[in-house]
Amino acid sequence: MESHTLLKESQIMKIHYITGIAAIFVVAVHILMRLVVPFELSLEYDYIIANYKNLVYVLILESILVLISVHGFNGVRIILLELRQSRAWENMVTVVTISAMIALIAYGTRTIILANGLG
Amino acid sequence: MKEIEQPTRNNLEGIGGWLNPSRYGWERISYWFQRLTGVFLLIYFIGHVYETSTIVNGQNAWESFLELTQTVWGHLFLIMVIGASTFHSANGIRLVFTHVGIGLGTPGRPDYPYSPASLNYRQKSGIWIALILSAVAMYYGFNVLFGV
Numbered sequence A: 001m002e003s004h005t006l007l008k009e010s011q012i013m014k015i016h017y018i019t020g021i022a023a024i025f026v027v028a029v030h031i032l033m034r035l036v037v038p039f040e041l042s043l044e045y046d047y048i049i050a051n052y053k054n055l056v057y058v059l060i061l062e063s064i065l066v067l068i069s070v071h072g073f074n075g076v077r078i079i080l081l082e083l084r085q086s087r088a089w090e091n092m093v094t095v096v097t098i099s100a101m102i103a104l105i106a107y108g109t110r111t112i113i114l115a116n117g118l119g
Numbered sequence B: 001m002k003e004i005e006q007p008t009r010n011n012l013e014g015i016g017g018w019l020n021p022s023r024y025g026w027e028r029i030s031y032w033f034q035r036l037t038g039v040f041l042l043i044y045f046i047g048h049v050y051e052t053s054t055i056v057n058g059q060n061a062w063e064s065f066l067e068l069t070q071t072v073w074g075h076l077f078l079i080m081v082i083g084a085s086t087f088h089s090a091n092g093i094r095l096v097f098t099h100v101g102i103g104l105g106t107p108g109r110p111d112y113p114y115s116p117a118s119l120n121y122r123q124k125s126g127i128w129i130a131l132i133l134s135a136v137a138m139y140y141g142f143n144v145l146f147g148v
Helices: A007-036 A046-053 A055-083 A087-116 B014-019 B026-056 B059-069 B072-099 B121-147
Strands: none
Touching: A007 A055, A007 B072, A046 A055, A046 A087, A046 B026, A046 B059, A055 A087, A055 B026, A087 B026, B026 B059, B026 B072, B026 B121, B072 B121
């Protein structure tokens, strides 16, 4: 059958594993930022805004957003393709999951930009 | 050239097949938990992105939203998230190793009672380690969130 996909499934699976493992590291840093101060203090408005002003932390937040969105929505795509197989279903699932992934990344990036004060 | 129609090969059992407990073994529990925790974590992540977006509306909006989430039930939900993310990560690492052939052992002759050679003590230990790490992480999260 003629292939219409941009990437092979084996390549997508590698992306899935790489994004998953990379996410473990950046999420660990994100959690540590909550634990280096008392938990209640870590949720205070001024502390959070100070986090968003830190460029290194902003890059970590953006990478968490991209890595988990790619990993998560590809995971949903895999589950949905396991449940049912046909050309139309695969195309629909791919379009919906990629659209949702882009929407979530855009929405999260908007928060990061506005909270950083760049917007 | 006209494309040959491919017959659909729908998984007729669907989600009901996942939920059928009569065929649960070690691998099946791991398979089911990996997907269940994955979907749960994605739903949490979408909610978390929305929750944190309230900070751009100012301090009052942020604190109003915190009042909704910083409750006993909110903390119990977070402990579930901690457990799910720890299991998903640890079991995911086991699956990556398995996919590249690490921990599978050597192929064996299929003798009665036909125990799969690939489901050896390394794989079972990996699933147990993921479950134990989840329990430890949830206990730690409980101590942090409830200040025990």
